[in-house]
Amino acid sequence: MAPVRRREYDEDDVRVRPGRPSRPRTRIRPRHEGAAAGFVVAVDRGRYTCVLDDGGGTITAMRARELGRKSVVVGDRIALVGDLSGEPGSLARIVRIEPRASVLRRTADDDDPYERIVVANADQLVIVCALQDPPPRTGFIDRCLVAAYDADVRPLLCLTKADLPAADAERARLTEYYADLELDAVACRPDGPLDPLLDRLADRLSVLVGHSGVGKSTLVNRLIPGADRAVGGVSAVGKGRHTSTSAVALPLSDVDGWLVDTPGVRSFGLAHVSAESLLHGFPDLAAGSVDCPPGCDHGRDAPGCGLDALVAAGRASAHRLESYRRLLASRAGEL
Ligand SMILES: Nc1nc2c(ncn2[C@@H]2O[C@H](COP(=O)(O)OP(=O)(O)OP(=O)(O)O)[C@@H](O)[C@H]2O)c(=O)[nH]1
């Protein structure tokens, strides 16, 4: 008999029946002891593409009924049983979702109560933003920062089209705007090396998010040759083949690490983020809230709000406060 490993049992597992010879009985056997570990790289209509930790093979799986209503999302670490061969037509079962290190959420709109998880276990949110064409929008970046801080995921600003004429001026403007934040940023140009970006992607699960046209697909295709992400909305392979709008995790070629492309996610609705958490997305303003009157909502008309005092004292930027209040108002359905 195999030796019993202690951690598989605890007091709840052993029931001693009174009045009988005290023979401990195992009530609960550790479930799916031999299950394989893996992680989810794509989700498509109830089918989950998973990569096995052991050997790195790719298999297709479905959810086991015992998962109940728990959703399985890209990035989830899971336990798999059944047919793990990966042969065409084979189907494994996901029997367990491991605890998530981070959960990146969004709602479709700021007033949409239905929140969905974009990616589990992400280490980093890469906010892709062009320096020109389209010009950078700090409102979008601020919104992504809130989502990142809320999810406890590191934000990285990735500035594309650094080769265009207005790039330097725009970059200076952004640096100034985010001067009070420890916000890491890299700039990319088509003719320049991607090493600074690769350094930051190495050994991480990174999620890319950006508006249409900022050069996200171009970037993914450079980082992962063969990824065939549609550039300019048109697939390199053929029309319609890459119109999927769900997230997909792709392995980086030159370094260890994964990149999650989120074609369907153009921005983050923040209905699920509380007003206080929203302030965490603005660490340069947060200090002001200690001087607020009790119950202050930090809104535009809040009397005696400490955030106004902070700006008046020159310790924070009025533009940043304006951006915070715009998000606050948008969440409250005022826009
Ligand atoms: N000048 C310049 N143009 C770029 C750069 N990166 C991308 N582009 C161009 O910008 C346009 C949009 O690029 P995409 O990679 O399709 O942008 P996207 O963010 O994936 O947008 P969608 O395809 O709509 O999702 C294309 O015409 C690219 O050739 C860059 O670094 N510099």
Ligand SMILES: [Zn+2]
């Ligand atoms: Zn306040």
